Amino acid sequence: MDYGTVQGIITIVVMVTFVGIFAWAYSGRRKAQFDEAANLVFSDDEKHKDSGEHK
Template sequence: MDYGTIQGIITIVVMLTFVGIFAWAYSGRRKNQFDEAANLVFSDDEKSKDSGEHK
């Protein structure tokens, strides 16, 4: 195996990894978890309002 072949294999592995992460992130099964994670920023504000704390 020469250096060009190794670079080609690494390129394919990285591309497949990227496509896998992309598919995982945009799959319908993950939507609820990502929506919940997106709203975590606001949950801290709600807790401080409920306890009467002011920043």
């Protein structure tokens, strides 16, 4: 195997990995978990409001 073949194989592996991550991130099954994670920033504020604490 020469350098060009190895470089081609690495390119294909990286491309397949990228497509896999893209499909995982935009799949409908993960939407609920990502929405929950996006709202974690606000959960701390709600906890402090309920307990009457202020920072």
